[in-house]
Amino acid sequence: MExxxxxxxxxxxxxxxxxxxxxxxxxxxxxxxxxxxxxxFVSQVVTLFFQDSDRILNDLSLSLDQQVVDFKKVDPxxxxxxxxxxxxxxxxxxNACVVFRSFCEQQNVEACLQQVKQEYYLVKNRLExxxxxxxxxxxxxGMIPAMELGF
Amino acid sequence: MxxxxxxxxxxxxxxxDSFLDRKLIERLLQKSSCQVTTVDSGYKALEFLGLxxxxxxxxxxxxSTSPQEVEVNLIITDYCMPGMTGxxxxxxxxxxxxxxxxxxxxxxxxxxxxxxxxxxxxxAEEFFLKPVRLADLNKLKPHMMKSKLNNQxxxxxxxxxxxxxxxxxxxxxxxxKDSAEVGSKILTLQSELETKQExxxxxxxxxxxxxxxKRKSLEEGLSTDRSRPRxxxxxxxx
Numbered sequence: 001m002e003x004x005x006x007x008x009x010x011x012x013x014x015x016x017x018x019x020x021x022x023x024x025x026x027x028x029x030x031x032x033x034x035x036x037x038x039x040x041f042v043s044q045v046v047t048l049f050f051q052d053s054d055r056i057l058n059d060l061s062l063s064l065d066q067q068v069v070d071f072k073k074v075d076p077x078x079x080x081x082x083x084x085x086x087x088x089x090x091x092x093x094x095n096a097c098v099v100f101r102s103f104c105e106q107q108n109v110e111a112c113l114q115q116v117k118q119e120y121y122l123v124k125n126r127l128e129x130x131x132x133x134x135x136x137x138x139x140x141x142g143m144i145p146a147m148e149l150g151f
Numbered sequence: 152m153x154x155x156x157x158x159x160x161x162x163x164x165x166x167x168d169s170f171l172d173r174k175l176i177e178r179l180l181q182k183s184s185c186q187v188t189t190v191d192s193g194y195k196a197l198e199f200l201g202l203x204x205x206x207x208x209x210x211x212x213x214x215s216t217s218p219q220e221v222e223v224n225l226i227i228t229d230y231c232m233p234g235m236t237g238x239x240x241x242x243x244x245x246x247x248x249x250x251x252x253x254x255x256x257x258x259x260x261x262x263x264x265x266x267x268x269x270x271x272x273x274x275a276e277e278f279f280l281k282p283v284r285l286a287d288l289n290k291l292k293p294h295m296m297k298s299k300l301n302n303q304x305x306x307x308x309x310x311x312x313x314x315x316x317x318x319x320x321x322x323x324x325x326x327x328k329d330s331a332e333v334g335s336k337i338l339t340l341q342s343e344l345e346t347k348q349e350x351x352x353x354x355x356x357x358x359x360x361x362x363x364x365k366r367k368s369l370e371e372g373l374s375t376d377r378s379r380p381r382x383x384x385x386x387x388x389x
Contacts, residue, residue, distance in 0.1 A: 048174065052170075082260065087171055
């Protein structure tokens with residue numbers, strides 16, 4: 001694939017993530033914090049998010065599997081996940097966490113957890129694809145096009 | 152140290168129990184040309200400043216810096232932390248004669264008006280909703296400038312040049328406040344110019360920042376879901 005085409009694909013792909021609400025403007029903030037002195041900032045922070053989230057979702061699954069669920073333990077986990085997803089701009093994960101906390105003490109926490117997991121795996125998948133596209137461009141000697149606002 | 156304000160950077164102490172958020176705030180502050188120290192708890196923050204409540208520092212592993220050596224121009228702390236909350240830290244700082252003049256900023260992911268007003272009443276300079284943005288940090292420059300200026304004036308008191316009477320007049324303190332105010336007004340104007348230039352570079356975000364002003368949010372009662380309105384601001388921006 002030609003470089004220009006790869007760059008266009010990346011831009012279109014990124015735009016779609018914003019339009020679908022998977023990412024919000026906080027992700028753009030992260031990109032702005034990346035520069036020559038910190039060229040991998042975005043992927044570093046996103047990797048931290050993945051690590052945090054995998055751990056939290058694992059803990060949450062275990063907590064909810066118990067005979068008697070201790071909701072006092074569940075809420076801090078969801079609060080933390082809400083915080084980190086908000087920090088990187090994973091809007092739909094954040095929103096799913098907000099819903100989870102509202103319904104935490106009612107019946108369908110299991111459904112809430114599934115929703116959070118679904119949104120998380122979606123954004124994880126999308127971001128991993130995004131980083132791959134970027135890597136392909138860089139490997140071909142090209143530059144990552146700056147994200148254009150106002151679309 | 153005695154460096155001129157123009158040469159040395161502002162030093163910010165950032166406190167957050169989340170590793171991810173520490174990385175973020177560190178980068179934000181670096182991008183705003185600040186020197187940053189991050190710690191993961193209020194206790195560590197107090198330790199760094201040299202405020203070990205009732206515990207003498209006989210530990211050879213303890214930080215060797217004394218309050219006079221570590222100049223901190225601003226402390227920015229998360230609110231929700233285990234053990235000592237950001238509010239607890241704020242209180243402790245304001246209760247200490249050594250550190251009550253260091254400006255403190257609180258960050259929180261929750262928009263709770265009662266929490267915000269409590270922090271501001273306790274002496275916090277600003278309350279930022281997370282995620283904190285570059286544009287938010289521009290508000291901090293005047294506070295840090297003033298703090299640095301005050302530190303320099305205090306250094307001058309401590310090393311006074313002998314005048315004819317060889318005394319340091321008691322009237323020095325009120326004088327300092329005035330000149331510090333004038334000085335900080337001038338510097339505020341300078342930093343406002345800088346701020347305007349930076350805002351021009353991120354023009355769309357300026358719109359968002361104005362509408363997301365934390366104190367305004369108290370009056371207007373904006374919802375906690377800030378992300379959607381912000382995204383709409385982007386699409387409608389020219």
